[in-house]
Amino acid sequence: MPQQRKTQTIPKAPVARILMNAGAKRVSAGASEAFADFIHERALTIGEKAARIAKHSGRKTVHGDDVKLAARR
Amino acid sequence: MPQQRKTQTIPKAPVARILMNAGAKRVSAGASEAFADFIHERALTIGEKAARIAKHSGRKTVHGDDVKLAARR
Numbered sequence A, B: 001m002p003q004q005r006k007t008q009t010i011p012k013a014p015v016a017r018i019l020m021n022a023g024a025k026r027v028s029a030g031a032s033e034a035f036a037d038f039i040h041e042r043a044l045t046i047g048e049k050a051a052r053i054a055k056h057s058g059r060k061t062v063h064g065d066d067v068k069l070a071a072r073r
Helices: A012-021 A029-056 A064-072 B012-021 B029-056 B064-072
Strands: none
Touching: A012 A029, A012 B029, A029 A064, A029 B012, A029 B029, A029 B064, A064 B029, B012 B029, B029 B064
16 A cells, blocks of 8 residues: 555654553554544644744744643633 | 653654644744643543543444544534
8 A cells, every 4th residue: 555645744653652541442543543633733723823922922933832822722 | 862751742843843834933842842742631631532432332442533523522
């Protein structure tokens, strides 16, 4: 099977591992993919907020606190 | 510098890449780490819900739809 990748996203393996840590006995390929997609979308949203917050503070570099503030809203 | 890892979490590189795609000009190491931590915690929460949903449906395997339902709440 040729490896098909959409655009860059979160790798599936750590995502599946987190699901297992969260109490899943087994995880389907679709579950890891749905999860990675969900995380990716959330991450983009938070990332956009963090980038705006950094810009608003006159910085080009996004700092950890920007991410924390963006994630809180 | 010895590589220090907490418990398994989301790798920083794809996380930083998402931040860049979201419009960040530069991303500090702290930002990637804060972001990875945030994603990890959210993922654990969603993962626990998804695992409960699968169990409730009499399955040991977490499916994509379980994740989608868990993420929606």
